[in-house]
Amino acid sequence: MTTVPEVYDKHFKPESSPSNWEVWSWFFMRISGIVLLFLVMGHMAIMHVFGEGVERIDFEFVAKRWDGVFWRTYDFLLLALSMLHGANGARMVIEDHFRKAGWRAVLKTSLYALTFIFFALGSIVIFTFDASQMPGGG
Amino acid sequence: MWSWIFHRGSGLAVLGFLFLHILDTSLVGLGPEHYNKFVKLYQGPIFRPLEVLLMAFVIFHSLNGVRILIVDFWPKGARYQQQLTRGVGLLTLALFLPAAFFMLRPLFVS
Numbered sequence: 001m002t003t004v005p006e007v008y009d010k011h012f013k014p015e016s017s018p019s020n021w022e023v024w025s026w027f028f029m030r031i032s033g034i035v036l037l038f039l040v041m042g043h044m045a046i047m048h049v050f051g052e053g054v055e056r057i058d059f060e061f062v063a064k065r066w067d068g069v070f071w072r073t074y075d076f077l078l079l080a081l082s083m084l085h086g087a088n089g090a091r092m093v094i095e096d097h098f099r100k101a102g103w104r105a106v107l108k109t110s111l112y113a114l115t116f117i118f119f120a121l122g123s124i125v126i127f128t129f130d131a132s133q134m135p136g137g138g
Numbered sequence: 139m140w141s142w143i144f145h146r147g148s149g150l151a152v153l154g155f156l157f158l159h160i161l162d163t164s165l166v167g168l169g170p171e172h173y174n175k176f177v178k179l180y181q182g183p184i185f186r187p188l189e190v191l192l193m194a195f196v197i198f199h200s201l202n203g204v205r206i207l208i209v210d211f212w213p214k215g216a217r218y219q220q221q222l223t224r225g226v227g228l229l230t231l232a233l234f235l236p237a238a239f240f241m242l243r244p245l246f247v248s
Contacts, residue, residue, distance in 0.1 A: 030210065033203045040196055048189060049240045054181050059170035062163075079160070086153035093146055114157070122160040125167050134169040 025088055032085045039078045063131035072126055079122045087115040141223055145202050148195035155192055186245055190238045197233050201226045 018026075048054060065071045094107045162180075165173040179185055205222045209215040215222070 030207055033207070037200045037203065041200065044193060044196055044237075048193060049237050053241055053244065054177075054186075054189070055244050057177055057180075059166060059173045062166050062173070082156055086149065086156055089146075089149045090153055093150065118157055118160045121164050125160075125164045129166055 025092075029085060029088060032081045036078075036081050036085055039074070039081065042074075043078060059131075059134075062129075066126070066129055066131075076123065076126050079119070079126065083115055083119045083122075087111060141202055141205070141226070145199060145206075148199040151195050152192065152199060181244075183245055186242065190241050193237050193241065194230070194234050197237070198226070198230045201229050201233075 047057065066075075090111055091108060094104060094111065098104050098107060162173075162176050165176055180189065205226050208222060209219060
């Protein structure tokens with residue numbers, strides 16, 4: 001049975017320490033995690049538990065919610081932090097479980113591309129949505 | 139070890155739903171007809187249990203994240219890791235059960 005110190009000695013040089021970037025990534029996960037805790041719990045409580053939950057959600061509900069600046073800001077913050085937190089978490093999972101350089105490159109490139117596309121799509125929707133421009137809306 | 143596995147699993151699952159959720163919300167940009175059609179699916183009996191599962195994942199991931207914060211930033215945190223893990227499990231249940239009740243009730247009472 002291999003012990004943790006044995007694995008550590010085999011794979012880490014004594015003088016090595018985590019890169020600056022990796023330390024920031026560690027810190028970011030904790031800070032964004034605290035903020036997300038409140039944003040996500042609030043979002044889930046409003047959308048799924050209280051006030052009839054998902055029953056009442058339709059186009060009109062979203063249009064009313066996004067009529068002001070507050071919920072657009074809330075939702076954008078939620079989008080940005082959850083995407084970055086989630087993508088960074090998935091990156092760590094890839095780096096932990098895939099040892100071959102080829103697989104890592106393919107998976108990480110796809111992850112970053114997907115994250116970018118969905119982040120862009122979500123941001124565009126939050127910032128450009130205008131109910132009065134919709135057929136049958138507003 | 140199980141906390142670590144569940145944390146990863148729930149995190150990846152929530153991220154997967156996040157991608158889907160961005161797609162469905164972007165339907166508001168196409169007008170009420172498309173958006174309302176999709177949201178009806180979420181309210182139906184197929185998606186509802188999956189939303190309850192999502193709720194469980196989100197609650198566990200949040201509370202286990204708090205446990206990680208405590209272990210990382212409180213010098214004595216690691217000493218209480220067993221109690222903390224038990225606390226995460228109990229609190230997850232305490233928050234999840236009432237939430238699941240409210241989420242599933244509309245399927246049975248109309």
